[in-house]
Amino acid sequence: MKIPIISKIFRSRADPKNSMWQSAYQFFFGPTSSGKMVNEKTAMQTTTVYACVRILSETIASLPLHTYKRTDRGKEKALDHPIYYLLHDEPNPEMTSFVFRETLIGHLLLWGNAYAQIIRDGRGKVMALYPLMPDKMTVHRSEAGELYYIYNKEGQEHILRNWEVLHIPGLGFDGLVGYSPIAMAKNAIGMAIATEEYGANFFNNGANPGGVLEHPGILKDPERVRKSWNSVYGGSGNAHKVAVLEEGMSFKPIGIPPEQAQFLQTRKFQLNEIARIFRIPPHMIGDLEKSSFSNIEQQSLEFVKYTLSPWLSRWEMAMKKALLSPSEKKDYFIKLNVEGLLRGDYKSRMEGYATGIQNGFLSPNDVRELEDLNTIEHGDVYAVNGNMLKLEDIGAYAKKESDTDKEGGEK
Structure with a gap:
């Protein structure tokens, strides 16, 4: 179409x-x-x-x-x-x-x-x-x-x-x-x-299930009795009211x-x-x-x-x-x-931010933006701890020290 x-x-x-x-x-x-x-x-x-x-x-x-x-x-x-x-x-x-x-x-x-x-x-x-x-x-x-x-x-x-x-x-x-x-x-x-x-x-x-009103005799107008009962005892506002029964009637709950x-x-x-x-x-x-x-x-x-x-x-x-x-x-x-x-709680966030700054993948301004704060001057610097060395440098340093030790031993 x-x-x-x-x-x-x-x-x-x-x-x-x-x-x-x-x-x-x-x-x-x-x-x-x-x-x-x-x-x-x-x-x-x-x-x-x-x-x-x-x-x-x-x-x-x-x-x-x-x-x-x-x-x-x-x-x-x-x-x-x-x-x-x-x-x-x-x-x-x-x-x-x-x-x-x-x-x-x-x-x-x-x-x-x-x-x-x-x-x-x-x-x-x-x-x-x-x-x-x-x-x-x-x-x-x-x-x-x-x-x-x-x-x-x-x-x-x-x-x-x-x-x-x-x-x-x-x-x-x-x-x-x-x-x-x-x-x-x-x-x-x-x-x-x-x-x-x-x-x-x-x-x-009235917080009660339906029931039966029993009368020992014969009621001429059962509808009037039912309406009268509901008007007095029906509804949650009428719960636990004391029932008054006349003419030998009794109430039996069902349900x-x-x-x-x-x-x-x-x-x-x-x-x-x-x-x-x-x-x-x-x-x-x-x-x-x-x-x-x-x-x-x-x-x-x-x-x-x-x-x-x-x-x-x-x-x-x-x-x-x-x-x-x-x-x-x-x-x-x-x-x-x-x-x-x-976001975690304040203490956890601060510890995470500190780890990020110390390891160079967060700057102070990155943290301030995450916390909805204004950036600061010189806050975009990424830095790492100075005592950290690359593994390859550690290996070269170890090899050099080992060679020095061997030379000293031969002498």
């Missing part, structure tokens, strides 16, 4: 509305084995899902994002490149870089895809980036093999070419479109919703007590189950049962290495692919810096 003419509305921006539309993953979302409806909105009402999405979104959004240029000595910040300011400060006049990245990573975690429209001038220079709602976007391929995107805005379809879209796909079947973690794990999330609803109803019923149904254990298991989906250490969402002062630091380092690093690589490569021209890709690259998350 031929790609239709692009609508004029996309020459400026898409102006998407945050509303539900037919999702490409509709067959994944829906009822679960627990009977609860799971989609990206109901999932976010679960505290564990909300906490996991918030942790990843805010963490990635807060990392320094720089565009670099390769040099003979390594790299330097490409402050004059057009996309440096867009990515580091303001992708568009309405958003900061933090809000833009937080929004897109939220989309990526809930829908499995993140989209942003790329606004370019007549020369192809990137002028702005605007987030697009993933549930309104579909990806297609033309007969010529070119990918293009159809965005549905208020029932009207608009076509975007591949160079007009920054697309960050998650794990997917075909490598082009990711699938939603929420949809793939809907049964686990549905069970968490069901247990939370059960707990709310349990306390709404399974929460401790027998392992209600609390089930809720706790679902917490870890959802954290496992997003690969979040339990201590970061408030579960400190198996955490201690000695292992939390290690878990935090593993969070950076095994959880954040794949997401950051996905982001960096997608931005380089979409925002840099073919000629720029060999000289420029985009990097999210995680050094701040890997």
Whole structure:
């Protein structure tokens, strides 16, 4: 099929509305084995899902994002490149870089895809980036093999070419479109919703399961008795009130007590189950049962290495692919810096800096920049301890001394 003419509305921006539309993953979302409806909105009402999405979104959004240029000595910040300011400060006049990245990573975690429209001038220079709602976007391929995107805005379809879209796909079947973690794990999330609803109803019923009011005779109006009982003893605010029964009536509770149904254990298991989906250490969402002062630091380092690093690589490569021209890709690259998350305590940092300065791979100004301090004059000197010798020099010196000893002995 031929790609239709692009609508004029996309020459400026898409102006998407945050509303539900037919999702490409509709067959994944829906009822679960627990009977609860799971989609990206109901999932976010679960505290564990909300906490996991918030942790990843805010963490990635807060990392320094720089565009670099390769040099003979390594790299330097490409402050004059057009996309440096867009990515580091303001992708568009309405958003900061933090809000833009937080929004897109939220989309990526809930829908499995993140989209942003790329606004370019007549020369192809990137002028702005605007987030697009993933549930309104579909990806297609033309007969010529070119990918293009159809965005549905208020029932009207608009076509975007591949160079007009920054697309960050998650794990997917075909490598082009990711699938939603929420949809793939809907049964686990549905069970968490069901247990939370059960707990709310349990306390709404006065922290007592349902029961039977027994009357020795025949009641003429059982509905009135039921309403009267619920109005006085229903709700958590009426728990533990003393019941007054007339006419020989008695109350017999029925149902399974929460401790027998392992209600609390089930809720706790679902917490870890959802954290496992997003690969979040339990201590970061408030579960400190198996955490201690000695292992939390290690878990935090593993969070950076095994959880954040794949997401950051996905982001960096997608931005380089979409925002840099073919000629720029060999000289420029985009990097999210995680050094701040890997910093140890003050004592450990100072000991590490001292080792670096003494061995010549750090200068005082390097250390001051790492600590967010102003540089000082003559602080770019790299020095080593004077009593250090190269191994080859040590060998030559030893050989010379040995020869001298032999000559002395012969005499």
